[in-house]
Amino acid sequence: MSAFSPTPTPVLPGYECQLSSDAVAHSSQKLDSTLLDFSHVPPSRLQKLPSTLSETLAYRCTCGFQIIDSSQLPPPSFPPKSDPSSSTHNLVYCMRNNFTPVSLLTDRFPIANNLIQKTMESLIIALREVFKADKEHAAVGNLTSCKFVSSWDEREIFVTFSYSDTISNSSEWLNFFRPLLPLHNITSLTARFQKQSLSLGREIKKINDRIVIKGTEIIYEKPEDAFCHPNRETMEKALEWLCDKIGSVKNGRILEMYCGSGAHTIALARCVEIEKILCVEIDQRLVDYCNSNIVKNNVQDKVKCVKGDAGKISSRLMRRRMKGGVENSTSPLDFVERFNCLLVDPPRSGLDGSVKKLAMSGEFEDMFYVSCGRSALVEDLKVLCEVFEVESLCVTDLFPRTDSVETLVHLKKKKKE
Numbered sequence: 001m002s003a004f005s006p007t008p009t010p011v012l013p014g015y016e017c018q019l020s021s022d023a024v025a026h027s028s029q030k031l032d033s034t035l036l037d038f039s040h041v042p043p044s045r046l047q048k049l050p051s052t053l054s055e056t057l058a059y060r061c062t063c064g065f066q067i068i069d070s071s072q073l074p075p076p077s078f079p080p081k082s083d084p085s086s087s088t089h090n091l092v093y094c095m096r097n098n099f100t101p102v103s104l105l106t107d108r109f110p111i112a113n114n115l116i117q118k119t120m121e122s123l124i125i126a127l128r129e130v131f132k133a134d135k136e137h138a139a140v141g142n143l144t145s146c147k148f149v150s151s152w153d154e155r156e157i158f159v160t161f162s163y164s165d166t167i168s169n170s171s172e173w174l175n176f177f178r179p180l181l182p183l184h185n186i187t188s189l190t191a192r193f194q195k196q197s198l199s200l201g202r203e204i205k206k207i208n209d210r211i212v213i214k215g216t217e218i219i220y221e222k223p224e225d226a227f228c229h230p231n232r233e234t235m236e237k238a239l240e241w242l243c244d245k246i247g248s249v250k251n252g253r254i255l256e257m258y259c260g261s262g263a264h265t266i267a268l269a270r271c272v273e274i275e276k277i278l279c280v281e282i283d284q285r286l287v288d289y290c291n292s293n294i295v296k297n298n299v300q301d302k303v304k305c306v307k308g309d310a311g312k313i314s315s316r317l318m319r320r321r322m323k324g325g326v327e328n329s330t331s332p333l334d335f336v337e338r339f340n341c342l343l344v345d346p347p348r349s350g351l352d353g354s355v356k357k358l359a360m361s362g363e364f365e366d367m368f369y370v371s372c373g374r375s376a377l378v379e380d381l382k383v384l385c386e387v388f389e390v391e392s393l394c395v396t397d398l399f400p401r402t403d404s405v406e407t408l409v410h411l412k413k414k415k416k417e
């Protein structure tokens, strides 16, 4: 246990639903409120998957905190007056709330997954000890914040500490942290300062991960510092929903836009009977990881990933279709002659205009839209529903205890009157 005794009620700065509130009701209510945006859809086509109580805790795979000397914090948040063991100077985890750092009042952020919680606690205890002895020690002098990223399966954890100034005594930093890696099972530990870094553990910041979807184990490699789904349970729910629905598409020839490192792509190729997937991603690093995941999961006969801007690729595809195809083409765009299904998981801002035009070109009988951007989805659907109708729509709790929702939509091309 920590030598420092926190108060019994941790705070969740910036979260709408605190630990003392009814998180299950909060989850259900926010999903109901999201469904109000789709009141034009027949209720039988709407579904909500609210979080259970356990799903509202210990779910986040990525977390960042400031690390602050408690004596620098504005009263009365810290140190708790009722806690006789707390000294004036103590390193504590904080998060910003309206630009003000707020102590978590705990060494284990209850929303972070269990591996992150355990690592947070071990490291802050070690840091406090050295801070007590020497505030200028390389490990704690100028230390401002830290970031934890864990794999979904909670077997690997990457920790990054940020410092506001150069670490001049790098051997002191390395000697302090080196024994902590094997002791606490930390995969990789990095210090960042002034555009430089020091690192221990795995050199390539690649997370090895796996999830089980419908009894099939899928393995993933992903970069530690790029977008990846932060909530394993919501991710699994979304993947199972997608696999069920896309499984109902006959001879699925799927064009997937915004594929990242292939979180959806690989699960679909492994778990669903489909013919082909061509997936598109703008970030070369994610394309490389996606290609590696395609090979690792042995789905290279069905899946190809290309680097490109979803909007530009959509325009190119439409031009090709107008020309009637390109003879003897080796372009990945001609990987399948015609697609019948479009899958998109765009950034919060929604779909590029050209992607919408392509979606509405008539090529796709089915379209699947994964959205974390509530208002962009509503706007995009207004346009898409000129050609499609909502076959089913499911809302899931992306970040329990916050207002974030992930919406999954299956659109079907309207039948000609």
Ligand SMILES: C[S@@+](CC[C@H](N)C(=O)[O-])C[C@H]1O[C@@H](n2cnc3c(N)ncnc32)[C@H](O)[C@@H]1O
Pocket (backbone or CB within 6 Å): 227, 228, 229, 257, 258, 259, 260, 261, 262, 263, 264, 280, 281, 282, 283, 286, 308, 309, 310, 311, 345, 346, 347, 348, 352
């Ligand atoms: C919400 S993430 C979805 C990633 C992936 N489906 C997953 O679940 O891991 C959106 C992805 O779109 C990519 N992206 C953003 N703008 C893009 C564009 N114009 N063209 C293609 N990809 C883009 C981002 O790099 C990111 O990987």
